[in-house]
Amino acid sequence: MSTTEATMTAPAPQDEAPAPQRPAKRRRAWDEVPRWQIYFPLGAYLLFTLIPFYWILLFALRKPGSTSLVPWPMTFQHFEKVWTERSFGTYFENSVYVGIATLVMTTLVALAGGYALARFNFKIKRAFMLALLCSQFVPGALLLVPLFQIFAELQMINSLGSVIIAETVFQLPLSMILISGFIRNVPYSLEEAAWVDGCNRLTAFRVIVLPMLRPGLIAVGSFAFVHSWNHFLFALMFLSNQDKQTIPVGLNSLMSADSVDLGALAAGGIIAAVPVVIVFAFIQKWLITGFSAGAVKG
Amino acid sequence: MAQAAAVAKKPAPHRRRRGSATPRRLPYLLIAPAGLLMLGFIAYPVLSVFYYSLQDYNPTKPWRNGYAGFENFVHAFTEDPIFWDTLIFSAKWVFVEVGLQLMFGLALALIVNQTFVGRSIGRAMVFSPWAVSGVLTSAIWVLLYNSQTGITRYLADMGIGDYGTSWLSDTSTVFPAAIVADLWRGVPFFAILILADLQSVSKDLYEAAEVDGASRFKQFLHITLPHLKDAIILSTLLRAVWEFNNVDLLYTLTGGGPAGATTTLPLYIANTSVDAHNFGYASALTTVAFVILLFCSIVYLRLSKFGGDDK
Numbered sequence: 001m002s003t004t005e006a007t008m009t010a011p012a013p014q015d016e017a018p019a020p021q022r023p024a025k026r027r028r029a030w031d032e033v034p035r036w037q038i039y040f041p042l043g044a045y046l047l048f049t050l051i052p053f054y055w056i057l058l059f060a061l062r063k064p065g066s067t068s069l070v071p072w073p074m075t076f077q078h079f080e081k082v083w084t085e086r087s088f089g090t091y092f093e094n095s096v097y098v099g100i101a102t103l104v105m106t107t108l109v110a111l112a113g114g115y116a117l118a119r120f121n122f123k124i125k126r127a128f129m130l131a132l133l134c135s136q137f138v139p140g141a142l143l144l145v146p147l148f149q150i151f152a153e154l155q156m157i158n159s160l161g162s163v164i165i166a167e168t169v170f171q172l173p174l175s176m177i178l179i180s181g182f183i184r185n186v187p188y189s190l191e192e193a194a195w196v197d198g199c200n201r202l203t204a205f206r207v208i209v210l211p212m213l214r215p216g217l218i219a220v221g222s223f224a225f226v227h228s229w230n231h232f233l234f235a236l237m238f239l240s241n242q243d244k245q246t247i248p249v250g251l252n253s254l255m256s257a258d259s260v261d262l263g264a265l266a267a268g269g270i271i272a273a274v275p276v277v278i279v280f281a282f283i284q285k286w287l288i289t290g291f292s293a294g295a296v297k298g
Numbered sequence: 299m300a301q302a303a304a305v306a307k308k309p310a311p312h313r314r315r316r317g318s319a320t321p322r323r324l325p326y327l328l329i330a331p332a333g334l335l336m337l338g339f340i341a342y343p344v345l346s347v348f349y350y351s352l353q354d355y356n357p358t359k360p361w362r363n364g365y366a367g368f369e370n371f372v373h374a375f376t377e378d379p380i381f382w383d384t385l386i387f388s389a390k391w392v393f394v395e396v397g398l399q400l401m402f403g404l405a406l407a408l409i410v411n412q413t414f415v416g417r418s419i420g421r422a423m424v425f426s427p428w429a430v431s432g433v434l435t436s437a438i439w440v441l442l443y444n445s446q447t448g449i450t451r452y453l454a455d456m457g458i459g460d461y462g463t464s465w466l467s468d469t470s471t472v473f474p475a476a477i478v479a480d481l482w483r484g485v486p487f488f489a490i491l492i493l494a495d496l497q498s499v500s501k502d503l504y505e506a507a508e509v510d511g512a513s514r515f516k517q518f519l520h521i522t523l524p525h526l527k528d529a530i531i532l533s534t535l536l537r538a539v540w541e542f543n544n545v546d547l548l549y550t551l552t553g554g555g556p557a558g559a560t561t562t563l564p565l566y567i568a569n570t571s572v573d574a575h576n577f578g579y580a581s582a583l584t585t586v587a588f589v590i591l592l593f594c595s596i597v598y599l600r601l602s603k604f605g606g607d608d609k
Contacts, residue, residue, distance in 0.1 A: 039414070045406060045424065046420070049423060049426065049427060051442075052439065052482060053426075053438075055449075109332050110332065113333075116328035122326065125325075137539055137588070138588075139544075139587075140543075141543055142543070142567055145577050145581075146342070146344075146346040146347060147339065166339065169340060170340075176332060201324075229431070230429075230433070231431070232546045233568075237572075248431055251436075252433055255440055262447065265441065272431065272433075277426065280428070
């Protein structure tokens with residue numbers, strides 16, 4: 001924080017530059033906001049955002065029973081305990097498996113459907129679009145019972161497949177709407193030019209369209225991954241074997257224990273956060289471009 | 299697939315080309331996986347919820363199962379005070395959450411849309427809770443709120459409040475405590491979407507307004523806000539539906555307690571079906587929730603004139 005405060009005092013004198021220079025600066029009207037009006041509220045909000053993160057790090061790294069506000073002397077015993085005794089190692093593996101499978105399935109299915117919606121007029125297109133929009137109002141949480149019955153019928157209770165399918169299905173509508181928007185942004189004439197050059201539809205798609213969809217696909221794929229990594233209810237309901245459960249279910253069982261082991265809970269939380277934060281940091285740039293590429297506008 | 303043949307007479311919207319011998323069937327093939335998945339795992343469950351809402355269905359009391367007509371609905375509206383309590387709490391929860399998230403999210407987006415030193419790291423940090431799950435948010439705030447080693451202890455050390463205060467187990471503090479926890483995670487969603495839309499505001503408009511001597515507040519009111527209108531309407535609607543339906547956070551943070559003080563309608567439904575096994579009644583409540591959501595969404599889109607005026 002102190003470094004940002006140092007930088008915010010630096011540009012201040014330039015704001016009182018003599019009047020004659022103003023017309024030149026006029027062009028960048030929106031940049032004229034006084035620095036303190038940016039750094040003060042941003043700093044205040046960052047405190048609110050970062051203190052909880054610090055808190056969980058603190059609890060995860062300090063010794064049990066310590067009340068110090070700095071995690072020193074540092075210990076990793078909570079992590080070891082959670083990873084082995086509380087089987088977060090297994091949960092982690094399951095979560096990775098579910099996350100990647102959901103990502104792949106969602107992206108492939110949504111890509112096919114999104115291409116059809118963007119490039120063809122067909123009879124049930126309007127009805128299909130309407131169904132996609134309506135499905136946004138269908139809460140997965142309220143369909144737990146019928147979904148449970150279906151997966152029981154399919155003998156898929158206690159298999160990760162049930163969670164993967166459920167996550168994919170509820171990711172699909174939005175993903176497809178987004179992807180069809182991205183595809184519409186790629187000029188159709190480019191594809192047609194490729195056909196003239198002798199490519200078939202699939203090759204043209206792969207060579208021309210796919211590379212241009214990269215930011216959008218990264219956004220949609222990471223969305224699907226993060227969602228399924230984080231989602232809790234399906235795994236809680238459909239997986240009762242302990243060796244099949246995922247990280248959020250493990251976290252919940254740490255929390256609902258009679259006497260909560262706060263150190264273990266914090267360490268488990270960090271294990272849950274790390275992959276998502278890494279993915280997020282990596283894709284942040286694409287996320288904004290991905291969305292502003294006409295996603296909100298449809 | 300059969301309909302494909304029916305449209306054969308219609309002129310194909312795009313030129314026929316070689317390499318794709320069946321262009322009329324192709325779109326149906328492409329949407330088939332998505333369509334089948336959604337039919338099987340969304341449409342069918344929804345229909346079965348409607349079906350069960352008219353049934354007495356409880357696997358633990360099979361002797362009572364059977365057609366019940368509108369009994370479940372009548373019971374909900376006339377004999378079940380918990381239904382009304384949870385419905386009202388849901389409305390309050392959604393309204394407060396979405397309102398505050400929009401307010402803070404808009405402010406944040408405007409701030410991080412400026413050019414300043416440390417912008418990209420600032421953005422990354424501000425947005426980071428977006429990726430955190432409901433369960434993890436609960437875990438973090440359980441650590442912050444716990445009575446022995448939570449934030450209240452250190453506040454008490456500084457002379458603010460009492461030792462041993464637990465905000466989550468007191469009916470008078472649990473609502474704001476849960477609201478703050480969910481805000482922490484929810485604000486970045488709005489900030490990200492609004493920031494994305496802010497990128498597309500033409501800089502010329504601001505320059506023109508500047509030349510006309512419009513203040514920054516007026517520029518915000520007459521240029522930025524109208525531009526953001528559709529994005530704000532859509533994101534508040536999506537968020538409201540999401541906040542209504544989402545049970546992860548409250549389920550793990552408060553479990554709907556203390557004494558049912560934070561039970562939303564979906565949480566009540568989950569308890570009715572999972573714990574009490576009263577599927578018939580839970581299905582009726584689900585149907586009611588659908589109808590309310592759909593009705594509110596349509597009214598909201600109408601009133602806000604979504605996509606109405608030309609931009």
